[in-house]
Amino acid sequence: MVADKTADSSKSEREKENILTSTRTVVKEALDKLGYPDEVYELLKDSLRMLKVRIPIRMDDGSVKVFTGFRAQHNDAVGPTKGGVRYHPDVTEEEVNALAIWMSLKSGIVDLPYGGGKGGIICDPREMSFRELESLSRGYVRAISQFVGPTKDIPAPDVFTNSQIMAWMMDEYSRIDEFNNPGFITGKPIVLGGSHGRESATAKGVTICIEEAAKKRDFEIEGARIVVQGFGNAGSFLAKFLHEAGAKVVGISDAYGALHDPHGLDVDYLLDRRDSFGTVTTLFKNTISNQELLELDCDILVPAAVQNQITAENAAKIKADIIVEAANGPTSMEATKILTDRGKLLVPDVLASSGGVTVSYFEWVQNKQGYYWPEEEVEEKLYKVLKKSFETIYHTSQTRRVDMRLAAYMVGVRKMAEASRYRGWV
Numbered sequence: 001m002v003a004d005k006t007a008d009s010s011k012s013e014r015e016k017e018n019i020l021t022s023t024r025t026v027v028k029e030a031l032d033k034l035g036y037p038d039e040v041y042e043l044l045k046d047s048l049r050m051l052k053v054r055i056p057i058r059m060d061d062g063s064v065k066v067f068t069g070f071r072a073q074h075n076d077a078v079g080p081t082k083g084g085v086r087y088h089p090d091v092t093e094e095e096v097n098a099l100a101i102w103m104s105l106k107s108g109i110v111d112l113p114y115g116g117g118k119g120g121i122i123c124d125p126r127e128m129s130f131r132e133l134e135s136l137s138r139g140y141v142r143a144i145s146q147f148v149g150p151t152k153d154i155p156a157p158d159v160f161t162n163s164q165i166m167a168w169m170m171d172e173y174s175r176i177d178e179f180n181n182p183g184f185i186t187g188k189p190i191v192l193g194g195s196h197g198r199e200s201a202t203a204k205g206v207t208i209c210i211e212e213a214a215k216k217r218d219f220e221i222e223g224a225r226i227v228v229q230g231f232g233n234a235g236s237f238l239a240k241f242l243h244e245a246g247a248k249v250v251g252i253s254d255a256y257g258a259l260h261d262p263h264g265l266d267v268d269y270l271l272d273r274r275d276s277f278g279t280v281t282t283l284f285k286n287t288i289s290n291q292e293l294l295e296l297d298c299d300i301l302v303p304a305a306v307q308n309q310i311t312a313e314n315a316a317k318i319k320a321d322i323i324v325e326a327a328n329g330p331t332s333m334e335a336t337k338i339l340t341d342r343g344k345l346l347v348p349d350v351l352a353s354s355g356g357v358t359v360s361y362f363e364w365v366q367n368k369q370g371y372y373w374p375e376e377e378v379e380e381k382l383y384k385v386l387k388k389s390f391e392t393i394y395h396t397s398q399t400r401r402v403d404m405r406l407a408a409y410m411v412g413v414r415k416m417a418e419a420s421r422y423r424g425w426v
């Protein structure tokens, strides 16, 4: 058992290094295509700042556990850095670094006045009590408080963090600052200055990308067969929206397995029975594996779980015509090439999952103004932003004859490269 675990964790270390390496490779390719010199790549290949913190927490059994956390600020030439904080046992410094670069790309793609940032704590929130999670969240804010702030670096939710955790973090920061400071963090509960539509924003953004991609391939969402991998925040809202739009959700999964019904799953029932970590398949006997799920016969596949799901090993077996990446980094570089060569339309993570940070920006603007918008206004603005970004990237991919991922990186990297040049950094 112990030996297996070691083998597993070194495998995930390797995968994360690969995520950083592959992100850098595509950033380099994008900068080369745009004609920037090497020094721009030298600046953008890494985060400008990376803070590592140690957080001692008194656990419920009386013992003290010291947790390790990170906060990366990739590039702040355009504006303050912005990005979520994830709680996960597999968090590493390399991963946080790569995810901060992705946040810069997302901000560039949807044209926000931000650079990218990211945070993470190595922990398993599924095994922690509410009180332990609150202590850890407050401890993390105390540890990073000098480094972040509403005009410096603005955190948000990510894997296994939610609006309650944002509320504790905002409260802790406001205590340190000695005044109420809602703009320090986004993804808050509505009563604490959160924005309408923030919780479902990532899934809304993915839905808009799916609709636009379907138009390019000339088919209707109504009646389309969809497979969604992952039933967390993004996956569950997405299944709901697609089901409401008349699509047939034929497969869903969580970390423990997957469900398949070629006639369409009972999405309402599954939504009702999922727990707060997105687990639902444990209630069923006839499950299939996550790998089998990805290879199901369907029109649209949405990996909305974790990284490295579609690789050189299974890319040739993917049957969907359109793959829309709702998770960060679900498809490897080799797999991207295999899928593109097979004529599949792959909508990359940095575009498809940018709805969350877009509505986070709306939340931050509302906090600054102290004036709050109704849900319809948020949705309308999100729709305009995502539709335009999809069109720009699709058009770039067609005119520059590159895949959608490289096109997205080209669009995403341009603004921070320009801003860094104007500032005289490179």
Ligand code: GLU
Pocket (backbone or CB within 6 Å): 082, 083, 084, 085, 106, 154, 155, 156, 157, 158, 159, 186, 187, 353, 354, 356, 357, 358, 360
């Ligand atoms: N964690 C989300 C992401 O990866 C949202 C970030 C934010 O809202 O700042 O895009």
